[in-house]
Amino acid sequence: MTESSRLVTFYSREMGKVKGVAKGVGRPRSRLGGKVELFNLIEADFYKKETTELGILSGAHLINDFKGISEEPRRYGFGSAWCEVLDRASQPEEPHPDIFDLTYDFLDKLRSARPEAAGLLFWSALFKFITVSGYAPGLEACVSCGTEIETDRLMISFQRGGLVCPKCVEPDEPIMPITRETLDLLDRMLASPLAQLALAEINPKTGRQAAEVVLSLGAYHIGLPRNLKSFKFLDKLTDSGKPGR
Ligand SMILES: [Zn+2]
Structure with a gap:
């Protein structure tokens, strides 16, 4: 060369x-x-x-x-994080037109997004990526017994692949507790188009918990590191908390 x-x-x-x-x-x-x-x-x-x-x-x-992404630090940070995800989570020469289209859609919405919406766009796109890759978590009912979970005490088991009810959870089983609001947001992140999510106003605490769920799913199923290089850049920006960023 x-x-x-x-x-x-x-x-x-x-x-x-x-x-x-x-x-x-x-x-x-x-x-x-x-x-x-x-x-x-x-x-x-x-x-x-x-x-x-x-x-x-x-x-x-x-x-x-996609002019506009590089002009604003949060858009740039999350755009770069997406490129890292693509690089880390794809095998060479395996075509996935769905993922290509998702990437186009994400960059297209990111370039004009409000900086504070960049995080939700990224985590929603990553959640869609994980789902398209075949690892959609079960969020409707307990993945072990199928019972609808009525309480607000919700638990996700990444090993079992979704929500698990208090009856099925084993003592000392690794689970992540989440709120009903987080579950609703996760549903929205999957069901809504990115164009709509770019305009959504969300509670930052709920957003951080949803991001934590998506990050854990990514780490568990598609081998994403929890500390992408781009996250270090985002952490330097003043208004970014971990791991909602
Ligand atoms: Zn159960």
């Missing part, structure tokens, strides 16, 4: 996650200049032999730069 070339990871509709060398991207007047940047959606001239790990990006046409 020459000095002016750069190793880039892309997320594509057709091939899922792929890595390639952006040839000569650092050169002045490069045809790739300004196009191969974080968050940019491009139409790429990309060649890759089946036998090699890396492809070659020789040309790119910019379709959408």
Whole structure:
């Protein structure tokens, strides 16, 4: 690789996650200049032999730069966190058009979101990601006995895959207690489109608890680390609490 070339990871509709060398991207007047940047959606001239790990990006046409994400720190932080999720939780060359479309939708709503809505957008998109990946938690009734849970004392077991009732829970079983408000918010995060969630006003405490549930689901099912690099950046911003951010 020459000095002016750069190793880039892309997320594509057709091939899922792929890595390639952006040839000569650092050169002045490069045809790739300004196009191969974080968050940019491009139409790429990309060649890759089946036998090699890396492809070659020789040309790119910019379709959408999602302008607005990089202009505001919280939007930037959560946008970057999404890219880390995509990178960490996808296998190379496994196409998932649903996840590609979800990514497009998320970046599209994030670019113009109010900064204080960026967190809910991110956690909702991540919850949808986990669900699309086949790990939707059971939140309707106790996942062990099927009884509807009437009390406000709700418990989630990540091992069992959802809500568990007081009768079924074992002594010392690892569970996470949640409030009825958090359960309602989690339902909304899955059922509502991101465009609607971008406008939602939520109780910050409820939002933090829902984020904690989604983060734990991500760690348990898709191997997400609890401390993404982007979270460290978000933690430096004054108004971010852990882990609601
Ligand atoms: Zn039960």
